[in-house]
Amino acid sequence: MLAIRTKNLGKEFWRQKKASGLLGSVRSLYQQDKERVVAVRSLDLEIAAGESVAFIGPNGAGKSTTIKMLTGILHPSYGEAQVLGLTPWQERQRLAFHIGTVFGQKSQLWYHLPPADSFFLLGRIYELDQRTFEQRQAELVERFELKEFFHVPVRKLSLGQRMRAELAAALLHAPQVLFLDEPTIGLDVVARQSMRNLIKEINSLGITVFLTSHDTGDIENLCRRVIMIDNGNLVIDQSINSLKRDHLAAKIIRVRLEHPVEGLPPIDGAQVLKHKGAGLKISLDTKKLSVDELYMRLRQLAPIADITIGDPPLEDIIANIYRHNQGGGEGHELEQEVAQI
Amino acid sequence: MSWSKKWRKYSAVAITAAQSRAAYWQEMGARTFFFAIVLFTFSGLWGRIIGTDGTLAGYSRQQLVWYLTLTEAITLSATSLLQEVEQDVKTGQIAYLLAKPLNYLLYQAAYYFGEMAVTTSLNFLAGGLVAWALVGLPAITLSGLAQALILVVLGAAVRFCLLAAIALLSFFVEESRPFYWIYSKFIFTLGGLFLPIDLYPDFFRRLAALLPFQSITYGPARAFISGDWGQFANSANMALLWCLALTGLLSWEFAKGVKQINVNGG
Incomplete structure (x- = not known):
């Protein structure tokens, strides 16, 4: 069963332009220049119920616009979308009962009140009867370990505690799809790990997770599939493993030789990233040179004491794809039409 | 949706807003101090003008001080409505509230009434104590109290519509504060904040009686x-009429604003 499906979904906006300086300000009083901005272009998506998907892209790529269309806040300019079988912008209120949202930079908890009060309010907003509310609240307090600070005003909580409470609050009405936007932003390593574990746990219960994050750790740890958009276009829709396979022509090789070597002869396909005494860090382009060939070439320099072969971080892969798209082809350019009104 | 569920939902918003407002007790303390100074000053002023036993257009000094106590209690019970709505619109937070099973305007109205209930009651209690100390208790009837209570609620509804309409201007203009400034000056003058509008010159009295501002304080x-x-x-009818007209205006403005998000982006 599909949780989210979009077909040819697109959104265009008009954005006002103003020339700089005083003259520009005066001119804008009687003549307004507007440009058409394509925020999302013909997006086709199919996300199965229970999937965990990372929806990524550089700033201004169209992620928020897509989420707003999927939650019914924005009407698309064209195309179709179904979330849990409902058309979001036509049945926004009905859909709202079945989706949850966590926005790392926007809180749904009341700042001066303890989480318990916000939970009470959310229980009423989502029209839970008293028994269901109490049962759900008790489950979430236990699962998310909120007990020690459940009655402490939110302003006195650490960011990690607040985000745990935010996530639990988003689940109070037992949503089937959870939209997460930068859920770990600003968290320390321990709190981030704890949030990730909780999100994994939520997903294992069958809740579809739609994650937007710039943190590749979140993407790698939480999602099996990655959807990337850039300038409103779908750039990538594949599993994280195949993304790595397809875009990982490079390997990072760390070598420790038996004795230090002075300088290295240039090797086609291998780029020395770091060299200190007997230690080497090499980026290997496996399309040009195999690991075995590199090993043999290194052995000619000195016996090898230790070697590790790794993939470059996902962050580098994603950054490369972003850069490649920005360099971009015709289809990736922002379509703008200037109209004078 | 059943009415009882709707009532439970928005009453919970009001209760939560009231609880949250109570956290700002330092701010409320400062307002009460300012309130006491205003009452003290005006009590002295009217004492000078009309004497302890005289009257001004039929109003005794005691009545004028208690009149001011209620109008100031209402005016000083500023809520965070303007900032809340303005922030929601400017930061895009409105989009996230729209993703909940709520009517945004009803949500803001419930929020406003929750805050108002706390601030107006506390202001009136504190101001009443000062007024009592200055001029003694007035001859208030039970029906006068009930009338005042009903008109305070109706006036608060009119005030909500006006403030929300100003705040929603953020959809269309960069800064809605200047409009609030104009509104607050109208409350001072045509709302009869310091003096009952019966004391105004004929033309201004008639003008003030037709406008919504007098429903908030004077009524x-x-x-x-x-x-x-x-x-x-008269006051109740006028307040109801303005409530209806302003609710229509507010709904139209909100629908236009939401459309604006769709045209110009979130």
């Missing part, structure tokens, strides 16, 4: 000190 305070049923009926 409830006048009922409180006079308890006159005829006057109450």
Whole structure:
């Protein structure tokens, strides 16, 4: 069963332009220049119920616009979308009962009140009867370990505690799809790990997770599939493993030789990233040179004491794809039409 | 949706807003201090103008002080409505509230009434104690109290519509504060904040009687000190009429604003 499906979904906006300086300000009083901005272009998506998907892209790529269309806040300019079988912008209120949202930079908890009060309010907003509310609240307090600070005003909580409470609050009405936007932003390593574990746990219960994050750790740890958009276009829709396979022509090789070597002869396909005494860090382009060939070439320099072969971080892969798209082809350019009104 | 569920939902918003507002007790303390100074000053002023036993257009010094106590209690019970809505619109937070099973305007109205209930009651309690100390208790009737209470609620509804309409201007203009400034000056003058509008020159009295501002301050305070049923009926009708008209305006403005998000982006 599909949780989210979009077909040819697109959104265009008009954005006002103003020339700089005083003259520009005066001119804008009687003549307004507007440009058409394509925020999302013909997006086709199919996300199965229970999937965990990372929806990524550089700033201004169209992620928020897509989420707003999927939650019914924005009407698309064209195309179709179904979330849990409902058309979001036509049945926004009905859909709202079945989706949850966590926005790392926007809180749904009341700042001066303890989480318990916000939970009470959310229980009423989502029209839970008293028994269901109490049962759900008790489950979430236990699962998310909120007990020690459940009655402490939110302003006195650490960011990690607040985000745990935010996530639990988003689940109070037992949503089937959870939209997460930068859920770990600003968290320390321990709190981030704890949030990730909780999100994994939520997903294992069958809740579809739609994650937007710039943190590749979140993407790698939480999602099996990655959807990337850039300038409103779908750039990538594949599993994280195949993304790595397809875009990982490079390997990072760390070598420790038996004795230090002075300088290295240039090797086609291998780029020395770091060299200190007997230690080497090499980026290997496996399309040009195999690991075995590199090993043999290194052995000619000195016996090898230790070697590790790794993939470059996902962050580098994603950054490369972003850069490649920005360099971009015709289809990736922002379509703008200037109209004078 | 059933009415009881709707009532439970929005009453919970009001209760939560009231609880949250109570956290700002330092701010409320400062307002109360300012309130006491205003009452003290005006009590002295009217004492000078009309004497302890004289009257001004039929109002005694005691009545004028208690009139001011209620109008100031209402005016000083500023809520965070303007900032909340303005922030929601400017930061895009409105989009996230729209993703909940809520009517945004009803949500804001419930929020406003929750905050108002706390601030107006506390202001009136504190101001009442000062007024009592300055001029003694007025001859208030139970019907005058009931009339004032009803008109305070109706006036608060009119005030909500006006403030929300100003705040929603953020959809269309960069800064809605200047409009709030104009509104607050109208409350000072045509709302009869310091003096009952009966004391105004004829033209201004008639003008003020037709505008919504007097429903917010003059109507409830006048009922409180006079308890006159005829006057109450006039004030209530006017407040209801303005509520209806402004609700229409507010809904239209909100629909236009939301459309604006769709045209110009979130």
